Amino acid sequence: MHGKTNQPSPELNESTSPTFQDHFYEVLKVFWKAGYSYGITGRNEDFYGNVLIAVTEAVNNAIEHGNGKVITTEVKVSVGDNPSEFCFNVKDQGRGFDFDHLPDPTAPENILKENGRGIFLMKNLADEVVYEDAGTSVNIYFTK
Numbered sequence: 001m002h003g004k005t006n007q008p009s010p011e012l013n014e015s016t017s018p019t020f021q022d023h024f025y026e027v028l029k030v031f032w033k034a035g036y037s038y039g040i041t042g043r044n045e046d047f048y049g050n051v052l053i054a055v056t057e058a059v060n061n062a063i064e065h066g067n068g069k070v071i072t073t074e075v076k077v078s079v080g081d082n083p084s085e086f087c088f089n090v091k092d093q094g095r096g097f098d099f100d101h102l103p104d105p106t107a108p109e110n111i112l113k114e115n116g117r118g119i120f121l122m123k124n125l126a127d128e129v130v131y132e133d134a135g136t137s138v139n140i141y142f143t144k
Contacts, residue, residue: 066092
């Protein structure tokens, strides 16, 4: 579905912000810019909501789990596209994680847990989710 040529490009749209929950808006500014550029805001509410939730989950994961809410770290969000799809990239400065061996949030032992559903949501709302750099970078793909 995708190739290296359409990964997010910093010159298209990019935002970098310190790892503060209060600066979440700063990190997601790129989402609002991309909304008009890639037709996210012009489509139905479900599509808009799916993109917003998937990107929000990725940024939350980068802030909380990737960077551990460390004030001196940053989260970078960028977006790029090709004629058929667009892709958000969220990158943190953490150590990464084993994205191939995550607990199933739908398993009976995990159903009542308060966390552990972000990546599950991302994978179900986006067309494709691809982790790179030992899990410190995630590409979230959507068909136009």
